[in-house]
Amino acid sequence: MQGSLNGIVVLDLSRALAGPHCAQMLGDLGAHVIKVEHPDGDESRGWGPPFVGPDHDISTYFLAANRNKQSIVLDLKSAEGRALAERLVRQSDVLVENFRTGVLDRLGFPVERLHELNPRLVILSITGFGHDGPEGGRPGYDQIAQGEGGLMWLTGPSPDEPYRVGASIADLLAGIHGAYGVVAALYERERTGRGKVVRTSLLAAMVGVHSYHGTAWTVGGVVPGAAGNHHASIAPYGAFRCADGMIQIAAANEGQWRKVAELLGIDPGDPRYATNRDRFRHREELISDMEKALASGGRGHWLAALAELGVPAGAIRSIDEVYSWDQVRSQGLIVTADHPVLGPVELPGPPLRFEDAPAGHTPTGAATGYVAPPMLDQDRDAVLAWLADRESRT
Incomplete structure (x- = not known):
């Protein structure tokens, strides 16, 4: 696959949505993404309905965040799993993780150890509420962060009826912020020769979208509230x-x-x-x-x-109307990939197009083809062969 990030290797240790969405974005731009999964698999493989496939066991939720990746199972609690993880870290450019604060340390991979293995490694850590501070260790899920971060207060028919945003917006925005942080750190690495840690959180993603609602309070002293389907500052x-x-x-x-x-x-x-x-x-x-x-x-x-x-x-x-709309299709917002069980599937596409990409065509800064989300441990042999080849060259 070719793209702006061609040659960049991403080790995706994340699960659920925020981290996988970030890694998928990097894969859309041509990065080689290796998804490391627990022996039971990413928990989002079990999230549904709907489930599809002959045995109705393939989660469409998982399909949304894991295209352009290879899957390999590693038990990071085992000596064998940690040893293989160390080999992968040495050959990677980026590591994405969204464990609770301290979990990666307990597994034997604190930041210092990761940079000892690979000084050029860019490490992206996505947490629920930040890695430090008085509540830095709290577990975070999307709707909890929407409430704690004020977005539910701004959403709904009135302040008396706070609503969650229909999409998992805290997860998705944290993934987007993480992706641009990774790209910035890779650019800086070109000058310094060293990787660094990039941190974001679901809480940061929510506070980061307050925009004029935030300044209404911080500057204007007014606490904005939900206004239903009408703008908070403009009429009509x-x-x-x-x-x-x-x-x-x-x-x-x-x-x-x-x-x-x-x-x-x-x-x-x-x-x-x-x-x-x-x-x-x-x-x-x-x-x-x-x-x-x-x-x-x-x-x-x-x-x-x-x-x-x-x-x-x-x-x-409605969602079905969106995906049948000619304008959506003309913008490359739907892509097709060949799934090993489902065959050709349509997936929500990347939101970026580059200047020289004609309407309806794959953006040239993105990968020139799309790989369907993998089955669990589908690519073990391919990853191990790739790893051995890389090691033989260094």
């Missing part, structure tokens, strides 16, 4: 009912607002709606006035009219 910006369902309209500047107002027969000069500050102050009245007008037509009518005016608007699509 949200989901609105029309004759046959809901559409979303985002009028983020005065020009867009005037177009929306004229389309819906609302006076843009009404003192309640003259500026964004006024509209936000009278947001419930504004939503009511807009929905009264929108009730006269269906989604197709209003989306076409708003598109003609150049006002950002859109439907609310």
Whole structure:
């Protein structure tokens, strides 16, 4: 496989979602990713439904985070497993782990030992709440981090009904942050010749997306809360009912607002709606006035009219609609890989495209082909042969 990270070897000791998602991103860019699994396998192999395959034992959850990897089983509690892990560490550029704080140390692989084995190794450690601090040792799962990190407070119909984000956003964002931290550390290694430790956490991922909600408090002294399907600072910006369902309209500047107002027969000069500050102050009245007008037509009518005016608007699509949408497919957001049991499968694709990649084609900075998520220990022989060959060259 070719890509921007061609030649980089990633030893993926992680499991579940945050670490595997990070390693998958690196694999999408061409890195050689070796997934080390416990003899029982990554626990996400058992997460479902849905399960697929002839025996209904293949987790679609696992398939989401483990393409472009080889699987080998190692028992890191055994002398044999640790010895093989040491050999792999010596030949790797990156190690990804998301054990609880101190677990890797107890297994015999503290940072000092890893860098003794391989001074050029970049080590990514993803924890729940950080590796240190008064609560650094806490175990972390996505929904717990969403709550502790304030995101649930900002999500839902009102502050009285906090909701989790539908996707495992803490895990996924921690994986994304980890991936860009790894790339930065690899770039720095080109200058220094030495690897370093990169740390992130589910908590950091949640606080890191507060953005203007954070400064509302840290600078403005205001505690923001959940606002349902409407923006916390801009009006009108949200989901609105029309004759046959809901559409979303985002009028983020005065020009867009005037177009929306004229389309819906609302006076843009009404003192309640003259500026964004006024509209936000009278947001419930504004939503009511807009929905009264929108009730006269269906989604197709209003989306076409708003598109003609150049006002950002859109439907609310179900997952199956998203994956059948021509625009999604044109952006390379669905990739096909040949699974050893399932045959050809479609997987959610990488979010990056590079400048010279035509629409609908594999981005040239990414790998030129995609390998399906492996069965447990599927690649033991291939990994051991690769390892022996590497060692014979050094």
